[in-house]
Amino acid sequence: ADIIFPDALPSEEDFRAFAKAVPGPKMANMTEFGRTPYFTASEFQDMGYDIVIWPATSMRIAAGAMTELYTHIRENGGAQALLGKMPTRAELYETIGYYDYEALDKGIAKTVVPEAPGE
Structure with missing residues (x-):
C-alpha cells in the first residue's frame, strides 16, 4: 500500500500503538465531531504519522460563513458591512491563480481555433 489509514481511533494511545505495529507511511484523518480526539499535525507527527488530512474542515468553515452571510443579509x-471579511477580486484571483488559467486558456484556444487570415 502507498499509505495506511486507520479510521476513527479513539485515543492517542491507539494511534501510537497502530503506528508502532504497522510498518510504512501512515495517514491520520482529523474530522471534527468524530470519534478521534483533536490533535494537531505536530502531535500526529510525534505519534508516527506522515500525513494528516482535514477532509471536512473547510466545508464546515464555509458553511458557517455562508450561514453568517445570509443571516446578515436577511x-x-x-x-456591505461584511466587505472586510471578503478577499478583494485581486486577492481572490491571486489565490486561485486566475491569470495563470486565463493564459492557459488563451494558449489552448490558439491551438484549437484557427486564426483568420491576416491575424
Missing part, C-alpha cells in the same frame, strides 16, 4: 438587507 437581518440587514445587504452584505
